[in-house]
Amino acid sequence: xxxxxxxxxxxxxxxxxxxxxxxxxxxxxxxxxxxxxxxxxxxxxxxxxxxxxxxxxxxxxxxxxxxxxxxxxxxxxxxxxxxxxxxxxxxxxxxxxxxxxxxxxxxxxxxxxxxxxxxxxxxxxxxxxxxxxxxxxxxxxxxxxxxxxxxxxxxxxxxxxxxxxxxxxxxxxxxxxxxxxxx
Amino acid sequence: xxxxxxxxxxxxxxxxxxxxxxxxxxxxxxxxxxxxxxxxxxxxxxxxxxxxxxxxxxxxxxxxxxxxxxxxxxxxxxxxxxxxxxxxxxxxxxxxxxxxxxxxxxxxxxxxxxxxxxxxxxxxxxxxxxxxxxxxxxxxxxxxxxxxxxxxxxxxxxxxxxxxxxx
Numbered sequence: 001x002x003x004x005x006x007x008x009x010x011x012x013x014x015x016x017x018x019x020x021x022x023x024x025x026x027x028x029x030x031x032x033x034x035x036x037x038x039x040x041x042x043x044x045x046x047x048x049x050x051x052x053x054x055x056x057x058x059x060x061x062x063x064x065x066x067x068x069x070x071x072x073x074x075x076x077x078x079x080x081x082x083x084x085x086x087x088x089x090x091x092x093x094x095x096x097x098x099x100x101x102x103x104x105x106x107x108x109x110x111x112x113x114x115x116x117x118x119x120x121x122x123x124x125x126x127x128x129x130x131x132x133x134x135x136x137x138x139x140x141x142x143x144x145x146x147x148x149x150x151x152x153x154x155x156x157x158x159x160x161x162x163x164x165x166x167x168x169x170x171x172x173x174x175x176x177x178x179x180x181x182x183x
Numbered sequence: 184x185x186x187x188x189x190x191x192x193x194x195x196x197x198x199x200x201x202x203x204x205x206x207x208x209x210x211x212x213x214x215x216x217x218x219x220x221x222x223x224x225x226x227x228x229x230x231x232x233x234x235x236x237x238x239x240x241x242x243x244x245x246x247x248x249x250x251x252x253x254x255x256x257x258x259x260x261x262x263x264x265x266x267x268x269x270x271x272x273x274x275x276x277x278x279x280x281x282x283x284x285x286x287x288x289x290x291x292x293x294x295x296x297x298x299x300x301x302x303x304x305x306x307x308x309x310x311x312x313x314x315x316x317x318x319x320x321x322x323x324x325x326x327x328x329x330x331x332x333x334x335x336x337x338x339x340x341x342x343x344x345x346x347x348x349x350x
Contacts, residue, residue, distance in 0.1 A: 007189035014196050042232060049235035089335060097335050108341070110233045115261065115334045140336050 041106045044078035051075045052114035059176040063118035070166035079158035080104045086149040119175040122149035231342035244348040246315040253307035262298035262332040269326045284309045317350045
């Protein structure tokens with residue numbers, strides 16, 4: 001009777017060990033393939049593309065709705081954003097280009113630029129927004145004049161963030177202001 | 184009687200375990216020393232990560248034509264006035280680096296006058312350098328640089344490629 005019990009427990013131990021071994025191997029393979037950094041990078045890149053594409057699209061809508069039209073938008077900021085800014089690039093010919101830019105840090109720095117069809121800007125006097133010069137990050141700025149509005153601090157921390165998109169006058173020129181919704 | 188049965192089943196299980204362990208070790212060693220390349224049984228793939236503007240849809244590495252070819256679709260909403268691709272072979276099996284290769288559309292290089300419209304496929308074709316080894320897999324990275332037709336900033340995106348060289 002006792003021997004029977006001991007056989008049973010040894011068999012049980014061996015089986016348990018074997019099953020744990022197989023599960024561990026499968027788990028390691030699964031984590032390496034599916035839950036690795038590259039999968040996370042792809043999700044982050046998708047979030048950034050969604051954010052950038054949508055913000056320039058909304059800016060265009062608001063601009064053509066006329067002066068003082070506004071809209072609040074909410075975006076999920078991924079956890080790898082290093083810089084998020086609005087760039088106004090003026091060529092020597094006087095031609096102006098507006099970009100919404102995001103630099104993300106994965107295994108390497110990934111730069112995403114979303115060209116805006118309408119003039120966009122922000123407000124450097126607000127908390128978490130400044131106008132520091134980031135020309136060194138963009139080679140094209142060496143032959144042009146670049147003005148930046150940088151979103152920083154809490155605005156580029158991961159999570160849901162609400163922005164207000166509003167058509168305002170900057171001097172005499174109407175532009176779409178993208179500012180944190182608290183202002 | 185019970186004792187004998189118990190011993191037999193424990194021994195059987197141990198032998199099974201050892202055989203499985205031995206087989207896995209041999210398999211692991213074959214993979215480690217490059218005798219067995221499980222990756223060569225995977226389908227060819229090519230992806231350009233980090234951008235919503237480009238999608239790599241075709242890839243080919245041929246010994247006969249000595250050509251490395253890619254088909255890259257503009258999945259964005261704006262036409263592109265330039266597209267350049269560099270390919271690096273991580274193991275230097277077929278070559279070290281190719282490019283930057285200028286993309287073409289309709290047989291002509293992509294340019295301001297011949298842009299890559301949204302939805303169109305750019306052909307990237309270049310000589311592979313004469314050392315293509317049929318059956319061997321090219322595993323490497325792709326680096327693309329492109330510019331919107333109405334833009335001024337060169338955008339960059341990198342990705343990976345796995346393609347088995349053909350005769």
